[in-house]
Amino acid sequence: MYVLSTVTGYVLTSALLLKCPLLLHRRKRETFRSRHISHRGGAGENLENTMAAFTHAVKLGTDMLELDCHLTKDEQVVVLHDSNLKRSTGHNANVSDVAYAELPPYLCRLGVTFKRECFVEGGKDKNIPLLRDVFEAFPNTPINIDIKVNDDTLIKKVSELVIEYNREHLTVWGNASDQIVRKCYKENSQIPLLFSLRRVLLLVGLFYTGLLPFVSFKEQFLEIPMPSVAFKLRDPRKMTRSERFITWLADSLLMRKALFDHLKARGIQVYVWVLNDEEDFKRAFDLGATGVMTDYPTKLKEFMEKNISSLSK
Template sequence: MTQIFAHRGSAGTYPENTMISFHEALRTGAEGIELDVQLSKDGQVVIIHDETVDRTTNGKGYVKDLNMDEIKTLNASHKFANKYGKTGIPTLEEFLLWFKDTPLLCNIELKNGFQPSMGLEEKVVHMIRKYNLQERIVLSSFNHYSIVHCFRLAPEIEIAPIYSNGLFMPWIYARSIRGRAIHPSLKVISDGMIAESMNAGIAVRPYTVNDESQMKRLFKVKCSAFFTDFPQKAVNLRKKMNV
């Protein structure tokens, strides 16, 4: 069965990377959640995608320049403010306290491509181990040095490189860095490459799949999983196709 990962929670219908978005992902019947982490000024692991808080909150500034007390005053309801009211930016620990009692999987993307976050990998690995969630979490990043570092810290936790440009034999590259999966942009992965990767024992989870015709394509080729902003739509389609 092709697994469905809710991208930043149910980001198409709820404020991205917030607890209400994650709760909705669970309600839809998706198998997994994808979220993004980086460090605050005082070294807390915060769940937010952008380097700044400008787009998704009522605040301004770089995440790395704000301490946790300041971040907690912000409203992260983004474009859904009129629908859901105020909602905050969660920490990874807050999320894991909830997540550990669900049946979900989770992909944690380390956002450290532009602003290197010294110690982010260590803190994330520590928290995963603290709640004994090594078997249910995948660590991914566009920064492949970062996930290799994660593997060296915790070889028991799956790592997966994210990439947006064409990669020759990506299953071989994944193996070379000890990855067990690849997370390619949907635009750069063909049906043949999906089949070859999976045959080589490397899972394939493309992002970000919101179009129904592309969902159908991935269900038909039995792709390992995909990330979507609309998990409810994907779950409904999978049931309809009976795959």
């Protein structure tokens, strides 16, 4: 009887704190809130991670730019997704082996990673920009930085640039790698953090065991994929039964309104990526996501304008 009473008390307390986490936790301070997030600046409308893409997205009114950083041979912080230049420029070389002044331009036509069989044609701007260029051009725009490699110098230099441009309140950084995220926090704890993959798994585990309301987090941003998007990126008929099951299971576990609402109540923003169709935009916002990351900023803007009444709830 005592055990049953104790378990019941724990379950009720957990349920209460899940709904009302501020009874136990102080809400994290939000210096910005982002709904409309442009992935690589909007990789479906302009060449990814270029100043043209970023400028287009900001003119549309995006709330946040998402971008990726690497370090060149001469230790310049550049905005580029891949560590190798082959896919983006046609040159088979690692960016870390090439000086910034010698970096080749982007190809005229690039595939859109999160949209099957879609390509974007480039305009005049095919240059790989410096992170400094982006900070100078968009001083008031929140920026989400993916530190692409585990490099102490890269992490240090990104932090120095954030400080130089007074952007600690307008920047979030991290990576799926827990080691990189821990190094980011050690380098500069004033820059808000993304959850690493390991910490996302911990978060989900705590949620399903009822322990989430009792645990504090240093991270301020949960950035997770919508696993069901995999069915659009690959032909489901070519996926094995186990692949389809794992995708369904991951989607069922991650896409939980109760989880999103709890985190938001604690001041932790929830971004779902990378969504490029209206039905996925709607699902993410219906689930309570703070923001949606897309390759098509124009499409997301139009969706949000059409559904402004429901999104404002």
